[in-house]
Every structure is written in C-alpha cells, then in structure tokens.
Amino acid sequence: MKTIGIAAAALSAVTMSAHAQTPVAPVAQEAPVTVEYYYRLKWGSAGQFKELYNRNHAPLLHDMQKEGRILRIETEEPFTHLAGGVRWDLRVTITYRNADDALAGPGMMKGWENAWGRRYKNWEKFSAEEVKRFSLVEDHWDVVVKPTS
Numbered sequence: 273m274k275t276i277g278i279a280a281a282a283l284s285a286v287t288m289s290a291h292a293q294t295p296v297a298p299v300a301q302e303a304p305v306t307v308e309y310y311y312r313l314k315w316g317s318a319g320q321f322k323e324l325y326n327r328n329h330a331p332l333l334h335d336m337q338k339e340g341r342i343l344r345i346e347t348e349e350p351f352t353h354l355a356g357g358v359r360w361d362l363r364v365t366i367t368y369r370n371a372d373d374a375l376a377g378p379g380m381m382k383g384w385e386n387a388w389g390r391r392y393k394n395w396e397k398f399s400a401e402e403v404k405r406f407s408l409v410e411d412h413w414d415v416v417v418k419p420t421s
Contacts (some may be wrong), residue, residue, distance in 0.1 A: 304367050305374040308415045311362040318406040324405040325362075328398060333366065335387040341373040341380055342366055344410055348400050374416070 315322050336342045344367040354360065368374035376384075392398040 302368060302370050305342070305371050306344075306365060306367045306417045307374055307413055308417060309366070310360040310362045310411075310413050311364075311409055312359055312411040313361045314408050321408040322335055322362065324401050324408075328392075328405065331391055332384060332387045333390050334372075335391070336383055337382070339383050341369050341383055343369055 277286070311321070311410075330345075330347075332343060333345055337345060344365075346365040348363045349361065366374075373379075373380045388398075
C-alpha cells in the first residue's frame with residue numbers, strides 16, 4: 273500500500289533535510305511518529321467518503337488507540353477552498369506510539385486483524401464499502417512529520 277511505502281522510506285535509515293541537505297538522525301524505534309494522511313476527493317463526493325470513513329476506518333483507528341498503538345488522532349478539513357494542484361479535502365493526523373506501529377509492523381497488523389474480526393462480521397460488505405471509499409479518492413499522500421524542537 274502507498275501509505276506503508278512512503279512511511280517506510282521516510283523512517284528508514286538516514287534521510288536528508290529538504291532545506292539544508294544535511295543528514296537527519298533516524299527515528300528512534302520507541303519514539304512517537306506522526307503521519308499526516310491527505311485525501312483529495314472527487315468533486316461532490318466528500319460527504320459519502322466521510323460517511324464510509326467514519327463507519328469503517330475510524331472505528332479501527334480508535335481500537336488501535338485503545339490498545340495504545342495510536343496516541344492521537346486528529347481529523348481536519350480546510351476552512352477555505354484551495355487551488356487545484358495543492359487542494360486537499362481531508363487531513364487525518366495520527367501520532368503512533370513508535371515507528372513499528374506507524375509502519376504497520378507485526379504487532380499493529382495483529383491488532384488490525386483482531387479489530388476487523390470483532391467489528392466486521394460481514395467481510396464482503398466491509399470490503400465493498402472500502403473499495404467504494406477509495407473510488408471516491410482523486411489523490412492521496414502521506415507525510416511523516418518530525419518535531420522541530
């Protein structure tokens with residue numbers, strides 16, 4: 273999945289600072305990791321996307337938060353309209369307990385599987401709604417952020 277690939281690239285080994293082009297220390301395994309997930313939605317589909325997101329995906333995130341794997345979840349929409357190329361319609365910022373959880377390591381994947389099993393008895397319906405939700409996405413990108421102080 274695109275999310276894991278981008279996060280893995282950002283968190284692995286030594287990265288270069290975009291401004292100074294100097295090495296930045298790798299993220300410590302146990303340090304919290306914050307990722308911003310941006311969604312640009314097809315025109316007119318924001319309401320349906322958010323409905324499906326809140327019904328199917330948000331509860332799984334909250335389960336991971338109850339397990340302590342996610343420390344914070346924040347969902348935001350822009351207050352004003354943005355220009356086409358930079359436009360995003362929904363930003364979900366998640367602070368994970370550590371890099372392993374942010375990169376969907378074995379513990380996180382086991383937690384997801386347990387939550388899916390508890391919450392979604394009708395796997396076909398869940399899968400179909402997730403396919404529909406992603407069909408409403410025009411573009412999606414993830415940004416791993418680091419504290420500046």
